[in-house]
Amino acid sequence: MKYTLFIISLLWIPHLGVAQDIDAAIRFTEKQATLQLEETRRLQAGGKVSPRTLDAKGQLVLVAPGDWTSGFFPGVLWQLYHFTKDVKWMEAAREATEKLEKEQYNGRTHDMGFKMYCSYGKGYEYTGDTAYRNVIIRSAQTLITRFNPVVGCIRSWDHNRDKWEFPVIIDNMLNLELLFAATRLTGDSTFYRIAVTHANTTLKNHFRPDGSTYHVVDYDPETGAVKHRHTHQGYSHESTWARGQAWALYGYTMAYRETGNPDYLQKALDVAEWLHQRLPADGVPYWDFDAPDIPDAPRDASAAAVMASALYELDAYAPQKSKLRERADHILKSLLTAYTAPAGTHAGFTLLHSTGHKPVESEVDVPLIYADYYLLEALDRKKEKGK
Numbered sequence: 067m068k069y070t071l072f073i074i075s076l077l078w079i080p081h082l083g084v085a086q087d088i089d090a091a092i093r094f095t096e097k098q099a100t101l102q103l104e105e106t107r108r109l110q111a112g113g114k115v116s117p118r119t120l121d122a123k124g125q126l127v128l129v130a131p132g133d134w135t136s137g138f139f140p141g142v143l144w145q146l147y148h149f150t151k152d153v154k155w156m157e158a159a160r161e162a163t164e165k166l167e168k169e170q171y172n173g174r175t176h177d178m179g180f181k182m183y184c185s186y187g188k189g190y191e192y193t194g195d196t197a198y199r200n201v202i203i204r205s206a207q208t209l210i211t212r213f214n215p216v217v218g219c220i221r222s223w224d225h226n227r228d229k230w231e232f233p234v235i236i237d238n239m240l241n242l243e244l245l246f247a248a249t250r251l252t253g254d255s256t257f258y259r260i261a262v263t264h265a266n267t268t269l270k271n272h273f274r275p276d277g278s279t280y281h282v283v284d285y286d287p288e289t290g291a292v293k294h295r296h297t298h299q300g301y302s303h304e305s306t307w308a309r310g311q312a313w314a315l316y317g318y319t320m321a322y323r324e325t326g327n328p329d330y331l332q333k334a335l336d337v338a339e340w341l342h343q344r345l346p347a348d349g350v351p352y353w354d355f356d357a358p359d360i361p362d363a364p365r366d367a368s369a370a371a372v373m374a375s376a377l378y379e380l381d382a383y384a385p386q387k388s389k390l391r392e393r394a395d396h397i398l399k400s401l402l403t404a405y406t407a408p409a410g411t412h413a414g415f416t417l418l419h420s421t422g423h424k425p426v427e428s429e430v431d432v433p434l435i436y437a438d439y440y441l442l443e444a445l446d447r448k449k450e451k452g453k
């Protein structure tokens with residue numbers, strides 16, 4: 067492991083230049099993904115199609131299309147196709163994407179954007195395939211069946227009905243990207259209006275005055291009143307769950323891109339500043355900013371990857387010369403020098419040290435497919451914006 071980290075560290079020596087740094091990181095990710103694709107094809111059975119993490123024995127864990135993470139592996143493959151233009155990645159991406167097709171009709175979850183926009187959305191962006199366009203539109207139509215106009219939000223979860231009546235989680239901001247795309251593709255503003263209403267309601271109710279987020283806001287579906295502000299994956303109701311804060315940064319950066327609403331930009335900038343004050347020196351958060359055992363608490367590299375990707379985009383919208391790009395570079399450099407798997411190991415994951423759901427000790431300090439997805443997106447944005 068140390069040898070791999072040393073090699074990758076060398077790739078950040080300034081004289082090599084930004085483009086070469088990025089290309090080296092992409093080549094490393096491509097090699098890992100080659101192994102992951104082989105492992106996935108070998109293990110696919112019983113409707114399990116997409117890699118999510120590793121189990122305690124180090125074996126690849128695959129999930130069914132209905133799992134919220136099913137779209138990230140197809141998204142990794144599409145991004146590799148985008149970077150390399152190698153048709154083998156397009157073929158693999160198509161194969162992985164099309165396994166999710168029936169999810170376009172699954173109205174039992176809010177995770178439609180994660181599943182379908184990271185897979186079909188990326189596929190449509192890179193191929194223009196009209197069959198993919200139709201799946202995106204149908205997925206958006208299904209997602210908006212979960213919108214309640216009294217609350218002004220899309221319902222997130224159907225589970226834990228004893229605890230919550232109409233739970234909305236900060237993560238749900240990411241699913242709005244699918245709705246904005248559906249309005250662009252159809253000209254029907256319904257999707258756009260629902261996305262904006264959801265973003266406005268979340269802006270009002272999910273944030274504390276200091277810019278940190280609650281994970282779950284539970285609403286009364288009859289009146290729209292806030293009943294609870296809770297956590298599910300964080301340390302406590304009043305703590306700040308790291309990935310939730312990352313979703314907030316990403317969500318309002320994307321919502322600003324899609325709407326031009328300055329309130330969204332200001333919220334994204336406030337969250338970025340909050341993160342700057344609270345992130346540890348290497349820029350990779352502990353799983354919860356208020357975890358009681360910091361500095362011994364597990365990290366969440368997935369949250370760091372989401373933050374880096376969002377910061378590269380936000381930098382372009384920041385009103386004057388900001389330090390956001392430098393902050394994104396710092397996170398990315400940490401991830402690529404101290405959080406990567408040794409080449410040819412960990413069933414082809416690139417990033418280690420992510421945390422899924424610590425309160426139930428699930429997926430603690432493991433590789434997670436969405437960390438790799440957002441890492442690649444961050445590399446792409448760094449490359450694009452470096453031109």
Ligand code: GLY
Binds near residue numbers: 134237299309422
């Ligand atoms: N959206 C689920 C998670 O971030 O764990």
